[in-house]
Amino acid sequence: MDNKMIELKRQYSEIPVPEGLDIIVEEAYRKHIHKKMLRIRWISATAAIVTLFISALNISPSFANASSKWPVIGPLAKVLTIREYKVNESSYKAHIQVPAISDLGDKSLENQLNDKYSVESKRLYTEFMVEVEDLKKNGGGEAGVESGYVVKTDTDRLLCVGRYVVNTVGSSSTTFKYDTVDKENHVLITLSSLFKDEQYIEIISNNIKEQMIARMKQNKNLFFWVSGNGQQESDMNFKSIEKDQNFYINHDNKLVISFDKYAVAPGSMGIIEFVIPTEVLADIQGDQEYLK
Amino acid sequence: MFASPSSKEVLQCILQHKDNAYRLAYTYVRNPDDARDIFQEATHKALAASKSLKDVSHVKSWFYRIVINTALDFLRKRKNSVPYDEVTLETYGLSTHDAYRDFDLEHAINLLPPLYRSVVVLRYFEDMKIEEIAHVLNENVNTIKTRLYEALRKLRLFMNDENLKGGWQWITR
Numbered sequence: 001m002d003n004k005m006i007e008l009k010r011q012y013s014e015i016p017v018p019e020g021l022d023i024i025v026e027e028a029y030r031k032h033i034h035k036k037m038l039r040i041r042w043i044s045a046t047a048a049i050v051t052l053f054i055s056a057l058n059i060s061p062s063f064a065n066a067s068s069k070w071p072v073i074g075p076l077a078k079v080l081t082i083r084e085y086k087v088n089e090s091s092y093k094a095h096i097q098v099p100a101i102s103d104l105g106d107k108s109l110e111n112q113l114n115d116k117y118s119v120e121s122k123r124l125y126t127e128f129m130v131e132v133e134d135l136k137k138n139g140g141g142e143a144g145v146e147s148g149y150v151v152k153t154d155t156d157r158l159l160c161v162g163r164y165v166v167n168t169v170g171s172s173s174t175t176f177k178y179d180t181v182d183k184e185n186h187v188l189i190t191l192s193s194l195f196k197d198e199q200y201i202e203i204i205s206n207n208i209k210e211q212m213i214a215r216m217k218q219n220k221n222l223f224f225w226v227s228g229n230g231q232q233e234s235d236m237n238f239k240s241i242e243k244d245q246n247f248y249i250n251h252d253n254k255l256v257i258s259f260d261k262y263a264v265a266p267g268s269m270g271i272i273e274f275v276i277p278t279e280v281l282a283d284i285q286g287d288q289e290y291l292k
Numbered sequence: 293m294f295a296s297p298s299s300k301e302v303l304q305c306i307l308q309h310k311d312n313a314y315r316l317a318y319t320y321v322r323n324p325d326d327a328r329d330i331f332q333e334a335t336h337k338a339l340a341a342s343k344s345l346k347d348v349s350h351v352k353s354w355f356y357r358i359v360i361n362t363a364l365d366f367l368r369k370r371k372n373s374v375p376y377d378e379v380t381l382e383t384y385g386l387s388t389h390d391a392y393r394d395f396d397l398e399h400a401i402n403l404l405p406p407l408y409r410s411v412v413v414l415r416y417f418e419d420m421k422i423e424e425i426a427h428v429l430n431e432n433v434n435t436i437k438t439r440l441y442e443a444l445r446k447l448r449l450f451m452n453d454e455n456l457k458g459g460w461q462w463i464t465r
Binding site: 004005008009011012013015016017018021022024025028029031032033223225230231239263266 | 299303306307310311314315318319324328331332335336339340344346357361397400413416417430431432434447
C-alpha cells in the first residue's frame with residue numbers, strides 16, 4: 001500500500017503543468033489592482049455597441065407620475081430607473097440600471113444618494129468596458145455584468161433601496177449595497193446611528209454566531225466559517241461584524257445584516273442574511289427606535 | 293479601496309503554489325484546459341476576496357479551499373442538465389468519460405468521489421496535516437479522518453486486487 005501510494009504521489013507530481021500559469025496570476029493581479037484603483041479610461045466608441053437611454057423621467061416628473069410601470073414608493077418618495085447602460089455583443093453583455101430617488105422631501109439628501117448611484121453605475125460600466133477591451137486585446141473571452149436595484153422596504157417611515165451587481169460570466173458573484181432612509185426626518189440611517197453606543201458590534205456578532213451554528217445544526221448541507229459546533233478553530237472564522245456592516249431594515253422593522261459571497265461561508269452559499277431579533281437589541285437601541 | 297496588504301500575500305502564495313494548485317484542480321476535472329480555467333478563476337476569486345483573509349498564515353489552505361470550491365462549482369455546472377445536489381454529487385462521484393490513459397493515478401482518482409478524492413490528494417500528495425485538511429475542506433478533524441479511512445479502504449480494494457492489474461477498463465466501464 002505504501003509503495004503504491006508513493007507511486008501515486010510520483011505520478012501526481014508529474015501531472016504536466018502548462019506554461020504560463022504565472023502569466024495568468026500576474027494578469028489577474030494586474031486586473032485586481034486596476035479595479036481597485038478605480039482608474040477611469042475613456043473607451044473608444046467602436047469598442048462596443050452601446051446604447052445609452054436617458055429617459056424622459058429625468059426631466060419630466062409628470063411623465064414619471066403617469067407611468068404606472070415604475071415602482072411607486074411610499075406616499076411621496078419614488079425610486080425610478082433614470083438611466084440604463086447596455087452592452088449587447090455575443091460574448092460581452094452588460095445591463096446596468098441606475099436608480100434615482102425622487103420626491104423624498106429633502107433635495108440635498110436626495111441628490112447625495114442619486115449622485116452616488118450615478119457615479120457608481122458609471123464606474124461599473126467603465127470598469128466593464130476596460131475589462132472587455134483587455135479581453136479583446138488578448139484574443140477574446142467572455143464578460144458579463146448586471147446591475148440594478150430592489151426596494152427592500154417601503155413603509156410610511158422607512159425607505160430601503162438595495163443595489164446589486166452580478167457578474168454573469170464564470171461563477172456568478174453577487175454583491176449588495178443598501179441605503180436606508182428615514183423619510184420623516186430625512187436622514188440616511190447608518191448602522192451605528194441605530195444604537196446608543198458601540199456595544200452593538202459585539203451583541204450583533206454574537207447573535208449571528210449563534211444563528212450560524214443553529215442553521216448548521218438544522219441543515220447539514222450548510223457551512224459557515226464560525227467557531228463552535230465542533231468546527232476547526234481558525235482565524236478565518238467569523239469573528240465580528242464591521243462597524244459599518246452592510247444592513248437594512250425589513251418590512252417588519254427588523255434589522256437584517258447582509259454578508260457578501262465568501263465573507264462568512266463558502267461561495268456556493270452566496271449572499272447571506274441574518275435577521276437580528278429586536279429583543280437582543282432592546283437595551284442598546286437609540287432614541288429613534290427604528291427597530292420593533 | 294486600494295489593494296489591501298493581504299492581496300500581496302495572496303499573490304505571493306498563488307505564485308508559490310501555482311503548480312500544485314493546478315494539479316489539485318486537475319484531479320477534479322481531469323483535463324488540462326478545464327484545470328487551467330479553474331486555476332484562473334480561483335486566482336481571480338482569491339484576489340477579489342483577499343480582504344476577507346484575516347490571518348496570512350492560513351493563506352495556503354484558504355487558497356486551496358477556493359480552488360476546490362471552484363472545481364466543485366464547475367463540476368456542478370457541467371452536470372446541470374441533471375439537478376444534482378451537492379451530496380449526491382460528492383457521494384456517487386462523477387461519470388465523466390474522458391479518454392483514459394493507462395495511468396494508475398487517473399484510475400485511483402476516478403475510483404474516488406470528489407469528497408474522498410480531496411482528502412487523499414491533500415494528505416498524501418500535498419503532505420498536509422489532518423488539521424490543515426480540515427481547514428481547507430471546512431470540516432472537523434474527525435470527519436476528515438473518517439473520510440480518509442473510507443478512501444483508503446476503497447483504494448486498497450483497488451490496489452490489491454490482482455485480477456485488476458492491467459485490466460482497468462472493466463472497473464471504469
